[in-house]
Amino acid sequence: MEKLIAYCGLNCVECDAYIATQNNDQALREKTAAEWSKAHNFAFTPEMINCTSCRGNGIKIGHCTECEIRNCASGKNVVNCGACGDFKTCKTINDFLAQVPAAMGNLVQN
Numbered sequence: 001m002e003k004l005i006a007y008c009g010l011n012c013v014e015c016d017a018y019i020a021t022q023n024n025d026q027a028l029r030e031k032t033a034a035e036w037s038k039a040h041n042f043a044f045t046p047e048m049i050n051c052t053s054c055r056g057n058g059i060k061i062g063h064c065t066e067c068e069i070r071n072c073a074s075g076k077n078v079v080n081c082g083a084c085g086d087f088k089t090c091k092t093i094n095d096f097l098a099q100v101p102a103a104m105g106n107l108v109q110n
Contacts, residue, residue, distance in 0.1 A: 009103030
């Protein structure tokens with residue numbers, strides 16, 4: 001399976017915003033906006049559901065443009081947090097991984 005690992009360890013190719021953007025899938029944008037609005041108690045609109053991944057140039061989904069993890073890793077010029085010398089002691093990434101443990105495997109593998 002193809003992988004596009006974000007700085008935090010999420011696999012972008014599994015993200016509905018990334019998929020909707022790559023396929024220009026308006027129905028998926030609408031479905032994702034509704035699901036994310038309910039799950040995150042925030043009013044997502046279908047127009048917000050667009051992302052080309054946090055690691056490249058291009059559109060980012062809302063929070064990703066201001067994400068502390070993204071900004072730190074990008075500033076350190078590392079491929080992802082797993083490649084950072086501060087990875088084991090970084091509170092920011094470890095707090096995130098406690099909430100999304102599946103991302104840890106992607107950081108360790110890469």
